[in-house]
Amino acid sequence: MELQLALDLVNIPEGIALVKEVETFIDVVEIGTPIIINEGLHAVKAMKEAFPNLKVLADLKVMDAGGYEVMKASEAGADIVTILAVAEDATIRGAVEEARKQGGKKILVDMIGVKNLEQRAKEVDSLGVDYICVHTGYDLQAEGESPFEALKTVKGVVKHAKTAVAGGIKLGTLPEVIAAKPDLVIVGGGITGEDNKQTVAAQMQQLVKQGV
Numbered sequence: 614m615e616l617q618l619a620l621d622l623v624n625i626p627e628g629i630a631l632v633k634e635v636e637t638f639i640d641v642v643e644i645g646t647p648i649i650i651n652e653g654l655h656a657v658k659a660m661k662e663a664f665p666n667l668k669v670l671a672d673l674k675v676m677d678a679g680g681y682e683v684m685k686a687s688e689a690g691a692d693i694v695t696i697l698a699v700a701e702d703a704t705i706r707g708a709v710e711e712a713r714k715q716g717g718k719k720i721l722v723d724m725i726g727v728k729n730l731e732q733r734a735k736e737v738d739s740l741g742v743d744y745i746c747v748h749t750g751y752d753l754q755a756e757g758e759s760p761f762e763a764l765k766t767v768k769g770v771v772k773h774a775k776t777a778v779a780g781g782i783k784l785g786t787l788p789e790v791i792a793a794k795p796d797l798v799i800v801g802g803g804i805t806g807e808d809n810k811q812t813v814a815a816q817m818q819q820l821v822k823q824g825v
């Protein structure tokens with residue numbers, strides 16, 4: 614089980630400073646969609662250059678032109694690129710093909726907005742993606758939703774891909790997440806919004822490693 618730090622509401626220097634604080638406790642650093650909108654793929658390049666030993670995920674949430682967008686993110690240094698599960702199968706196939714061509718790059722499918730989780734999880738699993746991620750976005754978090762039940766549903770049907778979970782995970786809710794045994798736990802505000810980021814990240818890492 615691995616821990617991913619999601620950076621969303623910072624610029625490049627702020628993001629690098631934040632990762633410096635917690636780099637020994639995380640496996641993957643996510644350049645969140647808002648950063649890519651504000652700064653472009655330069656943010657991915659800067660993060661990979663600053664932390665070559667960390668995996669960098671570009672949260673592009675690709676919806677079309679999967680091959681092209683994965684190519685561009687890979688060239689910028691991304692190790693993992695996100696694509697939406699609601700995209701066409703052809704788009705997801707294109708993303709997977711390009712990731713293989715780029716040598717060892719991974720595709721994470723974000724299930725945000727999917728109504729029939731079981732059916733779509735089975736379909737995207739058969740397309741050869743590397744991760745299937747259940748995700749409660751900010752707008753549904755604001756309505757009190759969480760991704761915990763969705764994780765159990767997806768874990769029950771996925772046979773090939775690794776599973777990931779994101780959406781409002783905090784230190785207090787991490788044990789419930791870990792009990793469902795995802796391969797990748799994604800935490801944004803649960804670390805970045807804390808005063809003592811190092812302590813929280815260290816505790817999270819300990820729990821995640823215990824849950825291997």
Ligand SMILES: O=C(CO)[C@H](O)[C@H](O)COP(=O)(O)O
Pocket residue numbers: 619620621643645646672749750751779780781782799800801802803
């Ligand atoms: O992809 C995202 C928003 O679309 C976030 O990066 C993801 O939800 C993790 O952040 P948080 O733990 O703060 O919810």
